[in-house]
Amino acid sequence: MLGLALLLSACGKGNEKGNEDGKKGADDGSLKVVTSFSILDNMVKEIGKEHLSVHNLVPIGTDPHEYEPLPEDIKKATDADLLFYNGLNLEGGDSGWFHKLTDSVKQSDEHIYQVMEGVEPKYLKGENGHESEINPHAFIDPNVGIKMAENIRDALMKADSDHKGDYDKNANDFIAKLKDIEKEYAEKFAEIPDEKRILITSERAFQYLADSYDIKEGYIWEIDTEENGSPEQIKSLVKFIKDNPVPALFVESNVDTRPMETVSKETGIDIYKDYIFSDEIGKKGKPGDTYIKYLEWNIDKLYNGMK
Ligand SMILES: [Zn+2]
Incomplete structure (x- = not known):
């Protein structure tokens, strides 16, 4: 090289x-x-x-x-x-x-x-x-x-x-x-009742956001470099969901959706209709194709799914 x-x-x-x-x-x-x-x-x-x-x-x-x-x-x-x-x-x-x-x-x-x-x-x-x-x-x-x-x-x-x-x-x-966007995040998350402020994603990518806005996190795997969606990981999230009043499941734009589909089947909780962004913005001309639009997209979907 x-x-x-x-x-x-x-x-x-x-x-x-x-x-x-x-x-x-x-x-x-x-x-x-x-x-x-x-x-x-x-x-x-x-x-x-x-x-x-x-x-x-x-x-x-x-x-x-x-x-x-x-x-x-x-x-x-x-x-x-x-x-x-x-x-x-x-x-x-x-x-x-x-x-x-x-x-x-x-x-x-x-x-x-x-x-x-x-x-x-x-x-x-x-x-x-x-x-x-x-x-x-x-x-x-x-x-x-x-x-x-x-x-x-x-x-x-x-x-x-x-x-x-x-x-x-x-x-x-x-x-x-x-x-301005940060203000919108603060206002929208504050509108969601404490007990519903739970965010379920595939990868544990939302830790910083969750800490900033007092959100409880549930996830299948911690980081993309480890095994993604093993039976043990799925079992542990299913248990978390049974113990907590989870409003919706979210899937990120860059992950395999199948592990979360299994979680949805086993818990009866629906996956929110739109993906959310984590490791990348959207392709040019598609939703979320700038960092600003990426942030706006996420708060819109998170708010609608969690409320
Ligand atoms: Zn990642």
Whole structure:
């Protein structure tokens, strides 16, 4: 992989230009940015707009927890002025695919930004009940989305001070929208009676959201990288549902629906008619194809299903 990366980098156009004037950047003068998955791709574009040329690594429909970079990804990562990743273990942690990629193309640490910087990690229970593995899905919580936008803004302003004012303004507009949405989350969840504020999903991706809005969580598996939907996992959720007045079951856009269908059959509780989003935004032109729309979609479905 390293040999290929070096070869590609040597032929890269951006690099030739970089050698001429000692500055990086694409031929059109825009900052070359790589993002690890679809939510960051959209957020970075909202804040950087015309000043960036963005390459996203994990496509929609592919699991961001485990990913095998393509030759194109290796080339873009080699040439990038800035690389954004989620962190909190989403991309497999320190020994995961993202760090393997940045190591293999010899990207320097100062070009690599963890968007979850400053976000307090929450831990999964793990197989033996010891809280050890970090839950990466903080971006489902709009409060965290605001922090992510601030971090992206700061990184862009630092990397490209010529357009500082634009990044600041774009980020302010974007953050104002996120704050409105956060208000809507707070109001809608507050309308749902305490005893009904229970969220059932396939993966335990909603832990940050649940803690922010005082919601009880039930799930089949803790994280996509473990076994998904084993008989023991299903049995344990069925028991949880029998012990709690669960209003509805939800299925995320990126998971196999069959384990939750089994839970529905065994408990008599219906699966809500629309999926909700977790690890990715919607495909372009489909519902939830921006982070803002992703958040709006989720609160709408969660509210209607839980009330
Ligand atoms: Zn996930």
